[in-house]
Amino acid sequence: MTEVWRDPRLGRVRTVELSAGTLAYHDVGNGPVLVFVHGYLVNANLWRALVPLLGDRFRCIAPDWPLGAHRIPLRPDADLSPRGVARMVTELLEALDLTDVTLVGNDSGGAYSQIAAAQRPERLGRLVLNSCETPWCSWPPGPGGFGLLKAAAQYPATHLALYQALRAPATWRWRNTYGWLAKHPIDATVMRSYVRPVLTDRAIRRDGRKAIASVSPRELRPAAERLERSPLPVLCAWAAEERVFPLGHAQRYARALGADLRTIGDSYTYTAEDQPRRTAEVLRDWICATPSAR
Template identity: 70%
Template sequence: MTRETWRDPRLGPAREVRLPAGPIRYHEVGHAPVLVFVHGYLVNANIWRKLVPLLADGYRCVAVDWPLGSHPVPMAPGADLSPPGIAQLIGDFLDVLALDDVTLIGNDSGGAYAQVAAADRPERVARLVLNSCETPDCSWPPGPGGFGLLKAAARHPAAHRLLYQPLRLPLTWRLPNTYGWLAKRPIDAQVMRSYVRPVLTRPAIRNDGRNAIGAVSPHFTRAAAERLRRSFDKPVLLAWAAEDRVFPLDHAERYAAALGAELRTIADAYTYTAEDQPERTARTIGEWLATA
């Protein structure tokens, strides 16, 4: 196992499924009601490594490596990694594994993809948890932290490759426009290597990430939000970092009101609440699931 493909054993054993767009690797642990986790750009299933063990006693936790630049297996050539394409991928994953009555949990841009998936393919989704992510008031990529540069650089392969080279230096991992405004505290070095090394060392993985980030737009989240508001009649929770510096809390308040959803805050955390406050995140989600 390389530094790029290492996953925390608490996530459960690695499995792989082949979908029309290509192979997807995932981990699962636990039994009974299904939680499917959707991470954001340039992280992988390791983002859930602290949270999953806290929920696995009561739930079947499925943590997927989505093809967003830190995944272990490249997608098929020509795979559609636009937001609708990723939403289709999520739906295909649920179909192939025959996962029903699913609680879809999305964080960071994973929350944006989860919204599009729930709006496009709601038949297997019973509940939706949006955990510090894009709302209709947000740009995608989000403006705070300078993340818009990611999409701009994706227009050209050379610019995209050059943009990520500073991540070779651990000192850059805490900058606002890398991970410093996403995690309040430093992330374990072994985990960080699993995030950054694929985009630095594997051209096929870097190309998948480029195709994904180059296609994002707030148009997709705003359209999905409108469809969710009009026709998604299932429980929705907004579980938000109280100190989020990327996705403002007041945006979450307006979105929760528009959806008729519940908003719960998680103290002492930035966007990656499962990293900064796994116990509080688990309690927030678990208490809501018990009544949803």
């Protein structure tokens, strides 16, 4: 089934019990730990070409976060607010007893990562913000028309109706689907793993709707203020051709955080998709050159 297909390069699939329910994750490689946090309506397949380029030097953990394209629904009462998803990130680190972790967040996964790092930084050594929300972005982001996702998610019927267009592959390149997130077309098998769960599984759709309905820039700004006072080393790894999260915002945020800023050419938001080799080089070089907060 395409809904549950994951690239074997991500490593063995495992599960862990968190307070919100069961989380599936992939685990491969040895060395310092990287934990990846993807955004809305994608899953661990986002990292499928990046992880093999890092697994020789790092242990790579790539979960399916419960953001609408995951395999295992959470409990119906699970908290999928921004703080609830961030809590899942920190609970995963605790459950697996991971320390000195480099947390890598892309798209809205970067927003969740910022909240997690501000709430519970004690198991983190570094933070990578990879083309994601900053304090000057809306959430959902305004460019591309992604605010419609939150509006439709206020009601189950409108949420379901909005996604029916994704049954047609031609819509996958629209700017308010994936066209402004990936510069180059994404493999069809991967795309089906992203879009079919929200179309076919009511419980998965419920989780994704709860997550996108609750996002707000008000949730991110307090976390950003705490990170500005934090000793945690931060890298802003940004797509040079970013369409959704302005590079100017990244430059401003990097100055506020005292962070490094590195750009990745020929890419939109999903740099791990468009330019996995360059993304791996940026991550590897920065991590190796940057002392951990631990």
